[in-house]
Amino acid sequence: MKNQLSFIIAASYLLLTACATGTISPTLPPSEPAETVAPPPAEKPLTKSVHKRVQWSALTGWKHDDLQPAWQAFQKSCTALSKQPAWKETCRMAVALKKTDNTALRNFFETYFTPYQVINTDNTEEGLITGYYEPLLKGSRKPSSRYRYPVYAAPNDLLTIELGTAYPELKDLRLRGRLNGRKIVPYHSRADIMNNPKLLNGYELLWVEDEVELFFLHIQGSGRIVLDNGETMKIGFADQNGHPYNSIGKLLVERGELPLEKASMQGIKQWGQQNPKKLPELLQQNARYVFFRELPSDLSGPIGALGVPLTAGRSIAIDPQSIPQGAPVFLSTTWPNSNKPLNRLMVAQDVGSAIKGGIRADFFWGFGHEAGNQAGKMKQRGKMWLLMPRDAKPPALSRQ
Numbered sequence: 001m002k003n004q005l006s007f008i009i010a011a012s013y014l015l016l017t018a019c020a021t022g023t024i025s026p027t028l029p030p031s032e033p034a035e036t037v038a039p040p041p042a043e044k045p046l047t048k049s050v051h052k053r054v055q056w057s058a059l060t061g062w063k064h065d066d067l068q069p070a071w072q073a074f075q076k077s078c079t080a081l082s083k084q085p086a087w088k089e090t091c092r093m094a095v096a097l098k099k100t101d102n103t104a105l106r107n108f109f110e111t112y113f114t115p116y117q118v119i120n121t122d123n124t125e126e127g128l129i130t131g132y133y134e135p136l137l138k139g140s141r142k143p144s145s146r147y148r149y150p151v152y153a154a155p156n157d158l159l160t161i162e163l164g165t166a167y168p169e170l171k172d173l174r175l176r177g178r179l180n181g182r183k184i185v186p187y188h189s190r191a192d193i194m195n196n197p198k199l200l201n202g203y204e205l206l207w208v209e210d211e212v213e214l215f216f217l218h219i220q221g222s223g224r225i226v227l228d229n230g231e232t233m234k235i236g237f238a239d240q241n242g243h244p245y246n247s248i249g250k251l252l253v254e255r256g257e258l259p260l261e262k263a264s265m266q267g268i269k270q271w272g273q274q275n276p277k278k279l280p281e282l283l284q285q286n287a288r289y290v291f292f293r294e295l296p297s298d299l300s301g302p303i304g305a306l307g308v309p310l311t312a313g314r315s316i317a318i319d320p321q322s323i324p325q326g327a328p329v330f331l332s333t334t335w336p337n338s339n340k341p342l343n344r345l346m347v348a349q350d351v352g353s354a355i356k357g358g359i360r361a362d363f364f365w366g367f368g369h370e371a372g373n374q375a376g377k378m379k380q381r382g383k384m385w386l387l388m389p390r391d392a393k394p395p396a397l398s399r400q
Helices: 002-021 068-081 085-096 102-112 190-195 211-220 248-254 265-274 279-283 369-377
Strands: 024-026 049-053 113-120 127-134 136-140 149-152 159-162 174-180 183-186 204-208 222-227 232-240 290-295 315-318 328-334 341-350 360-367 379-389
Touching: 068 085, 068 102, 068 341, 085 102, 085 379, 102 113, 113 328, 127 211, 127 222, 127 369, 136 211, 149 211, 149 290, 190 279, 204 211, 204 222, 204 290, 211 222, 211 265, 211 279, 248 265, 248 279, 265 369, 315 328, 328 360, 341 360, 360 369
Parallel strands: 127 360, 136 222, 315 341
Antiparallel strands: 024 159, 049 113, 113 379, 127 379, 136 204, 149 204, 159 174, 174 183, 222 232, 232 290, 315 360, 328 341, 328 379
């Protein structure tokens, strides 16, 4: 109750004083790709999991993993992490490492890192591992009868309210809204935008041909668009409207429209094809709406929250209150819809609105149809081990 009251007080204070103090400012898409600026990620308290120091032998499958793809991903992380004191020396040694065969890499991690098993606050050792990917859509820079569904850039009237300006204990909380006269009100919901496209006139990046594919582009947060002129355009997350995420798959199950085992991305797409008249209403039940920005075509992958390109099969999205952004994480789970072990070193380079809790991760499968097939089916149980620099302070809520 106390935390909730603090939130209300802080929000009210900021809403009342925004015009005078400048604590509320428009959210604009960055003018440069995040890869070139790579700001150091904010260090957040790890309050959603407990970390138990363990021996390397406790990591299921550690001795058998091919570490080289994860090593390349970790070096990308170091472009951001090297600005943090806890990671500076480790990243310096990583860049200087000459031999990068699996034996040398395993020796590097075992020498300069300490493994911690991630444990949920209820003392359980497993959590949910899902998947995401970079989809391919068909589109155009001009609207037509075929390309009817707009992909929007972040609008200038979208305001971001930084609560920590007045109350440091609320530094991780943000509100988004818009001005309505002298009042700040919630930003337009997905239903508002879908029912009144004029709300975002002038912010169209492009138009695509499929409404369901566009919806899942919002869920994935990045994608590629094959334009009608043959050009391929890369787009990435710019901002979102601040409304809560609501799973339409869960809603279809609750309504009796889909059995639980078919509530995957593929199952939802098939339902949409079979129920076109019901589709708009269903999509509007997820009020969250995502805005995009065009990315340079030569990026090696979509840009994650860390500010570096993601690596297929080696990047994960995590809850930054459980796992520090940029850190290596050893993951023990299974392949989608199977009991086949999937044990490999990953790197925490992204976050997601639905990725909340201790042992919780979204596995980035990469680009294209097969990646989408794997991501859509993935809903596995898994364990996680956080790797921290040997000389760094133990994670918060750690068990030695």
